[in-house]
Amino acid sequence: MRFYQDNNKLIGRENYETLCIEPWGRNAVRVRSTINANIVPGDTALTEAVEKQGMITITEEFAQIVNGKLKVTVGNGGYIRFYKNNELVLNEYYRAFGKDNPHSPSMKLNAREYQSNSGGTYEITVRFDSDDNEMIYGMGQYQQPNLDLKGCILELAQRNSQISVPFAISSKGYGFLWNNGAVGKATFGANYTEWIGNVSDQIDYWFTADDTPKEIIYNYTQAVGRTPMMPENVMGLWQCKLRYRTQDEVLEVAREYHKRGLKIDVIVIDFFHWIHQGDWSFDPKYWPDPKAMVEELNSLGIRCMVSIWPTVDRASVNFLEMTDKGLLIRTERGSNQTFDFQGDTQIYDATNPEARKFIWDICKKNYYEYGIDMFWLDEAEPEYSKYDYDHYHYHLGPCSKVGNQYPMLHAKAFYDGMIEAGQDDVINLLRCAWVGSQKYAALVWSGDVFSNFESLRDQFAAGLNIGLAGIPWWVSDTGGFFGNVEDPWFNELLIRWFQFSTFCPVLRMHGDRGPHDIPNLEENTIGGGFSPTGRPNELWSYGEEVYEILLKYYHIRLEMKPYITAIMEEAHQTGAPVIRTMFFEFPDDIKCWEVKDQYMFGDKYLVAPILYEGMRERNVYLPNGNWKDTRTGIVTRGGIEILTPAPLDSMPVFEQV
Secondary structure, three states: OEEEEEOOEEEEEEOOEEEEEEEOOOOEEEEEEEOOOOOOOOOOOOOOOOOOOOEEEEOOOEEEEEEOOEEEEEEOOOOEEEEEOOEEEEEEOOEOOOOOOOOOOOOOEOOEEEEEOHHHOEEEEEEEEOOOOOOEEEEEEOOOOOOOOOOOEEEEOOEOOEEEEEEEEEOOOEEEEEOOOOOEEEEEOOOEEEEEEEEEOOEEEEEEEOOOHHHHHHHHHHHHOOOOOOOHHHOOEEEOOOOOOOHHHHHHHHHHHHHOOOOOOEEEEOOOOOOOOOOOOOOOOOOOOHHHHHHHHHHOOOEEEEEEOOEEEOOOOOHHHHHHOOOEOEEOOOOOOOEOOOOOEEEEOOOOHHHHHHHHHHHHHHOHHHOOOEEEEOOOOOOOOOOOHHHEEEOOEEHHHHHHHHHHHHHHHHHHHHHHOOOOOOOEEEOOOOOOHHHHOEEEEOOOOEOOHHHHHHHHHHHHHHHHOOOOOEEOOEOOOEEEOOOOOHHHHHHHHHHHHHOOOOEEEOOEEEOOOOOOOOOOOOOOOOOOOOOOOOHHHHOHHHHHHHHHHHHHHHHOHHHHHHHHHHHHHHOOOOEEOHHHHOOOOHHHHHOOOOEEEOOOEEEOOOOOOOOOEEEEEEOOOEEEEOOOOOEEEOOEEEEEEOOOOOOOEEEEO
16 A cells, blocks of 8 residues: 555555545544545534644555554555554454455455445445454444443444444443444444445544543544533423323423422423424414413423424425425335325425425424424434335435434434524434434433333443433433333333433433323324323322332432533533443443443442342442442442342432542
8 A cells, every 4th residue: 555644644545445544633533445536525423623633654564643642553455453552452354465464365355345336336344353352332222231232233224212323432442433324234243343334435434542431432522522511490300291182281280290399390292283294383273372381381480392203294284395395305216105104294304404494494483482492303213114224315315325314413403493593501302313413402312112121221221322422411211102001010110210210311201101091082084183192191190109209209300400410511511421331430440341230320329220120129339439328328338249228119329428
């Protein structure tokens, strides 16, 4: 490979490939390569202004670039190695002829491969050697219980309850961002690690190495963006269910909370408060005076959030205009229908700036001007009737090439509009995200998950890993979404999930509570009255015993507001997760890398959730230091594992003192 320096970039050329490595932030580089004529410009997820200074050395045998603690070397054959403080932490999986290749050359397998697609794009593949002792975290949210992702195969695609945020953090002291919005796959195998993008112009990734996970996350979020400060008036309880059907139902719930002396911060109006999907307005039959409703809620100290779907029914008042202007996602074959839940719909194209402005302008008129200043951006993946990603085409290109960016751009549509309107306390709820969603005030929730303890364990892993992928605002449906209140174990599940949610970024009641025996308001096929509702889902809805336990944790949450504010400030300033793996706070304690069922809420509280039905005691590992049991006040010297009781009304939480 022939090397030369172009300003701060190290360029290598061999055969048809061009390799470009440049400093990109603190202890970090960006790596791009292509077999096209030129590197394609554009930053994708790397949107923030960072330092791009490093030292480049070129000899006849190799080239290297040094940026702080990180050194990257490239051999004559194009073989890349990454060093932290001169210690090798990652190298490409290269099984082809080359002077610096210690492995069998007969396989003729390059670390970087380009498989041609039509239209001048490629299926791109990058491989790295694997380390048996390495642990991998981050990558967003996947519905499986593995906190350590080593050995996992992860689809790089968005689905309901699956969130692809392709940033991995390694126990070896590095972070890796796959800077590519394409649908693909990441495999953290025992023999090698492999990243695949199905449709792409070039290979593009970002790499940082540092001494602690905190510093790695700091470097990463400095390059891709950090969350704003969470508003103080949303740190308490959010009340939600599927679904409040009328203005009167919402006000009745709000008044009952007020009557009981319970402060709720947010109440949420769910789907089909509209006539047709894509109207983005209230059905006046059931919501006759939204402005008066919001004014009364505000007088009780409650903010109002309303559900927005990206789907547009052919019968919607906005469908023809959006079709004429090309603001909807189109299909590559056959009918343009993209979603068929209770309507014949297409999905608006969030990758189109004109479409983003269009949906915001409608929602500003029909919601925001009534005083509704929070939006629940549901279906944000977006959800398709069938996830055939190669079938859909966006303004930015084929879904297979750019589709993973959709939820981030959907969040941007509303964030930009609200900031332009002068709002300074923006927070919106989304069911999906991508790299950088956090800087658009996205509170991400884990989607429509089942109400069982297996699902609770999945959400535990999901919440911790998405925080390590740079998105600190995360929440799940307390009790799960699909639940039947007549299941004998449901109340226990709800209690244990509520205890966990108390020590999450947001405490939110939500779910579709069966059995579904409440008659519809009417039997039409359109409008706000035909869609069903679930059983009540307020704190008092599950009997007096459950109510008393939920109240106990509700008050714990409110008492922690000053502390939560400090955690949110740290997330804003440094990118640190709100709920943290143990090793994030104690990186030098090997046991903290191994424990998989407890976490830190900020830097002060160790939380040991109860994740199994019937469990009434559990083991807890206390790192070095002094730890006070918040239930008893007893202080224990750390560096040991203890067995602690966990009766139904109590979850073990220890305060570092």
